[in-house]
Amino acid sequence: EAGVTQSPTHLIKTRGQQATLRCSPISGHTSVYWYQQALGLGLQFLLWYDEGEERNRGNFPPRFSGRQFPNYSSELNVNALELEDSALYLCASSQQGQVRETQYFGPGTRLLVL
Amino acid sequence: AQSVTQLDSQVPVFEEAPxxxxxxxxxxxxxxxxxxxxxxxxxxxxxxxxxxxxxLVKGINGFEAEFNKSQTSFHLRKPSVHISDTAEYFCAVTPLGGANNLFFGTGTRLTVIP
Structure with missing residues (x-):
């Protein structure tokens, strides 16, 4: 069974540009989560999508947004990139979005903002 | 609000030691x-x-952890480590009945020395 996949693996952008990151959950999973792993800040929760709806977002500005498609894959968009957005962005999926469930993580997209 | 503290950012340990x-x-x-x-x-x-x-919870790769409610701790243990255990370890919590996102600690880098 394929795990969570993310693309691209690496992304280089300049300040002010927009970045789009993609995630495909494990087959049968309806919930997708996005986390940011920035140097010195640890892993921080960004967004949670379930059944096509945004269910929760972390303490990030509105220029971080996303969506979930009917096939449950997801996009994370970061507008007006800033240097401090450089980080590893991890996507995770779970079966039904219930609190008890395990979240399965993808390998991440490493975003570098110059 | 939830927070997680991992006091040790780096832990070096010899192979086969606990x-x-x-x-x-x-x-x-x-x-x-x-x-x-x-x-x-x-x-x-x-x-x-x-x-x-x-x-007392047993996990994969010979790891176990013990939940101590009075001390609000969840320490991870392994009786004998291998070189392949060298990695970053993250503790995380999610509140019962809350939004379905994980709150992570800052991580502990375990280095197993041959």
């Missing part, structure tokens, strides 16, 4: 607890989780 990675949490409500491992250039993999029941 290891304990410490995790303390703060929460106004009951939580579920998780330990994840991140190998170099990979995403996070679940080691074990505590939802309810026995406070």
């Amino acid at each position: 290891v304990e990675l410490r995790c303390n949490y703060s929460s106004s409500v009951s939580v579920y607890l998780f330990w994840y491992v991140q190998y170099p250039n990979q995403g996070l993999q679940l080691l074990l989780k505590y939802l309810s029941g026995s406070t």
Whole structure:
């Protein structure tokens, strides 16, 4: 069974540009989560999508947004990139979005903002 | 609000020696607890989780953790480490009945020395 996949693996952008990151959950999973792993800040929760709806977002500005498609894959968009957005962005999926469930993580997209 | 503290940012240990990675949490409500491992250039993999029941939880790769409610701790242990255990370890919590996102500690880098 394929795990969570993310693309691209690496992304280089300049300040002010927009970045789009993609995630495909494990087959049968309806919930997708996005986390940011920035140097010195640890892993921080960004967004949670379930059944096509945004269910929760972390303490990030509105220029971080996303969506979930009917096939449950997801996009994370970061507008007006800033240097401090450089980080590893991890996507995770779970079966039904219930609190008890395990979240399965993808390998991440490493975003570098110059 | 929830927070997770991993007091040791780096733990070096000789091969076949025991290891304990410490995790303390703060929460106004009951939580579920998780330990994840991140190998170099990979995403996070679940080691074990505590939802309810026995406070001693056994996970993959010979790891176990003990939930101590009075001390709000969830320390991870392994009686004999291998070189392949070299990785970053993250403790995480999510509140019961809350939004479905994980709150992570800052991680502990375990280095196993031959």
